[in-house]
Amino acid sequence: MSATRVCGLSELVQDQPLKVEADGVAIAVVLDSAGEVHAIGDTCTHGDISLSEGFVEGDTLECWAHGSAFSLRSGKPLNLPAYEPVPVFVVTIDGDDVLIDPSLKKEV
Incomplete structure (x- = not known):
């Protein structure tokens, strides 16, 4: 695949x-307060909930349904009830274009 x-x-x-x-x-893309763009799998690993409907605080994305927060950098859950990470993808910025190749998972 390509970006x-x-x-x-x-x-x-x-x-x-x-x-x-x-x-x-499905991917949740976030521009954090430091100006960095992150891309993580959009589905909470605790339930079939879209993380893009959640809340960003610092470098975390919190699932609105049950409160599990995921690191935007590593995809790891930072609290229960989720215990499985979500994938984190490499983001490339080309001018105004945000490019993602879902086959390229970010190494953490």
């Missing part, structure tokens, strides 16, 4: 997750 344009950098609002899809994979 796919999922959105424009100008479409991202700081600390507001955006649900996108790349090659059939």
Whole structure:
């Protein structure tokens, strides 16, 4: 696979997750307060809940349904009830384009 344009950098609002899809994979894209763009799997590992409907605080994304927070850097859950990580993807910025290849998972 190759990197796919999922959105424009100008479409991202700081600390507001955006649900996108790349090659059939649902991904939550987040522009954090430090200006870094993160991409993690959009489905909470505790329940079939879209993480892009959750809340960003610092470098975490919290599931709105049960409160599990996931690290935007590693995908690891930081509290229960989730105990399995979500995938984290490599993000490439090219001008205003945000590119993600869902086959390239970020090494943490």
